[in-house]
Amino acid sequence: MNEKTPNVGIVIVSHSPLIARGTADMVRQMVGDSVPLAWSGGNRQGDLGTDAGGILEAIEAAWSEAGVAVFVDLGGAETNSEMAIEMLGLPRSKKVSICNAPVVEGAVVAAAEASGGAPLSRVVATAEELSP
Amino acid sequence: MSSGHGRVSGVLAEPVLLMGLIETCRATIAANSEHLCALDRAIGDGDHGTNMRRGCEAVSAEDASVSALPLPDALEKIGLTLVMNIGGAAGPLYGTLLMEMGRELRAPGEKRDFPSALKQAINAVARRGRSHVGDKTLLDVLYPVQDALAHRLPLTDIARQAELAAELTAAMRAMRGRASYLGDRSIGHVDPGASSCALLTAAICRYLEESAPA
Numbered sequence: 001m002n003e004k005t006p007n008v009g010i011v012i013v014s015h016s017p018l019i020a021r022g023t024a025d026m027v028r029q030m031v032g033d034s035v036p037l038a039w040s041g042g043n044r045q046g047d048l049g050t051d052a053g054g055i056l057e058a059i060e061a062a063w064s065e066a067g068v069a070v071f072v073d074l075g076g077a078e079t080n081s082e083m084a085i086e087m088l089g090l091p092r093s094k095k096v097s098i099c100n101a102p103v104v105e106g107a108v109v110a111a112a113e114a115s116g117g118a119p120l121s122r123v124v125a126t127a128e129e130l131s132p
Numbered sequence: 133m134s135s136g137h138g139r140v141s142g143v144l145a146e147p148v149l150l151m152g153l154i155e156t157c158r159a160t161i162a163a164n165s166e167h168l169c170a171l172d173r174a175i176g177d178g179d180h181g182t183n184m185r186r187g188c189e190a191v192s193a194e195d196a197s198v199s200a201l202p203l204p205d206a207l208e209k210i211g212l213t214l215v216m217n218i219g220g221a222a223g224p225l226y227g228t229l230l231m232e233m234g235r236e237l238r239a240p241g242e243k244r245d246f247p248s249a250l251k252q253a254i255n256a257v258a259r260r261g262r263s264h265v266g267d268k269t270l271l272d273v274l275y276p277v278q279d280a281l282a283h284r285l286p287l288t289d290i291a292r293q294a295e296l297a298a299e300l301t302a303a304m305r306a307m308r309g310r311a312s313y314l315g316d317r318s319i320g321h322v323d324p325g326a327s328s329c330a331l332l333t334a335a336i337c338r339y340l341e342e343s344a345p346a
Contacts, residue, residue: 049220
């Protein structure tokens with residue numbers, strides 16, 4: 001009760017650096033600094049694409065002992081995120097979830113939930129309610 | 133008559149040959165990079181050739197240090213380098229294939245042969261991509277190649293199997309990856325991932341055939 005638990009972190013992964021960064025900006029505007037937040041967009045050259053190494057760095061940057069929720073756009077982003085999570089290694093990889101939700105809406109809703117101190121499972125569930 | 137399986141596992145253990153294989157793969161992808169991009173432009177985002185070339189060049193840049201490692205470690209290192217450099221969906225898929233091969237060949241207490249290690253690695257790729265045979269992916273080349281290897285077909289036949297298998301993906305409807313958004317419009321185009329996989333398989337087979345002791 002007196003020891004404040006950290007809030008769940010949010011990571012945004014898009015093929016486009018502009019989308020990833022723009023979404024992160026929106027999330028930041030919603031929740032300020034109350035939630036650890038990072039993004040990875042594009043490949044290593046800055047072109048459209050995804051990059052497992054960059055995603056791994058983003059997860060590290062947004063790391064929270066309460067866990068991290070990851071939002072991805074198209075297929076390659078998901079596959080590379082899974083790879084990055086695996087590279088994180090146990091036990092931390094168990095605390096990272098890829099959300100089946102739209103990137104922008106999902107990240108914003110998840111961040112709002114996370115800023116209230118919700119556990120990872122609830123943050124993920126809230127975001128995934130957006131998916132049909 | 134050449135014995136595919138025996139030769140592949142025997143030859144790969146030679147550091148010099150591993151360097152040669154890395155160079156063969158790099159050169160093959162470099163020579164076909166434009167073609168792979170063209171295939172990818174038809175049903176994907178058009179960068180498969182450049183992505184693969186970047187990955188192969190990164191492996192090539194560390195060929196000496198990689199080749200000095202025991203084979204399982206070398207394969208894992210190559211896999212990781214591919215993941216970190218190819219990007220896109222192909223990075224994790226090719227990376228998983230090689231990393232799992234390494235892990236399988238290292239599996240303690242078991243004497244794994246090359247075809248069975250490859251089979252496990254291909255299954256790991258299928259799990260990673262959540263794909264199956266017939267989904268129009270590199271798996272449609274990997275499975276027939278593994279089968280040919282397990283049946284100890286000569287290397288030249290394995291190479292032909294791979295090339296044929298890649299061509300057969302043209303008739304398939306993509307179920308995974310960017311191409312799947314095209315639905316029926318993906319039919320009639322060879323899958324870029326299947327094509328790079330066949331090119332690499334054929335190049336590796338040719339190289340092993342040529343470097344085999346007479």
